[in-house]
Amino acid sequence: MSSSAWRPLLREPSTWVWAVLMAATIVSTWGFSQHGVPARLGTVGVFLLAAFKVRLVLLHFMALRHAPLLPRLAFEAWLLVVTAVILVAYLQPIQCGAEQADPALSVWSVEGAAAHAGPVQKQQFGSAGDVCRLIVW
């Protein structure tokens, strides 16, 4: 498509919303989640960006910004609750040893998963307890 064909599209709000959504996705997938960014900071950033993206979809693409107040608040409340629960659950302290107490979460499962993740991960995940201690540390 030539640049002149794109020009009318740039005047439409939906195009700008789409561009912001695409940029936010690139930042969170190939920026915040990279190893150079601390895990907690990066992950919280990823979910705050995700919440921002969902709100853009709700208000602009689903046109809730023009909707009566009650349905708009209901969907915005859904987003607030989901985001808050994800962040609180993620930031909760971890209890070491929990996985050993549950037979469904056996050590071989962790090692099996790590084996498929390549030699670096396999070395890191000697046992479930090791990983848990590593994570808490």
Next chain:
Amino acid sequence: MGAVAAERRLPGAEGLWVFIGVDMVIFAILFFTFLDERHDAVALFEAGRRTLDPNFGGVNTLILLSSSWCVAMATVRAEQDRLEAIPPWLAGAFFCGLAFTLSKVLEYAGKLDAGFTPATNAFYMHYFVLTALHLLHVIGGTVLLAVLWKMARTGAFHSRRLVVLESGAIYWHMVDLLWILLFPLLYLLRAPA
């Protein structure tokens, strides 16, 4: 202010919003179940997460966002009575839906080849259940987009006849919205190292 209040309306069929609300609550419960189980086995879930390729999830997000944009553009064109401009946008959205489905099938094939199944562990059970449930929504939505595309080619949508197109659009945006949260939940929820 009064005029603005009078103009406020929900696009599409009202009953559809109830269905969408219920669907979103069900997904929220599934998200919370995932988080609850992850809290009891962070190491297992982290090891499982590291076996996923975030490039698949990221590209799939870009595909779904682009399809949502196409649907939004089609709706605007119907509102403006630019009937001939509607079908190409719906076609774009439809092919994005196909691309997402194809990408997901390739991802599943890779996982099954590597020996990962829903029975592998709790992480993989959640991974397959959540993504397959979402994929069913994508497949249903892609079929719906094909129908809307066909209808648009016969001039079925215009400014006084928007409900069907708007309802399909709202459903498709919800499918997009759920993936925006599901993707980081499964692929990007990094345990601190």
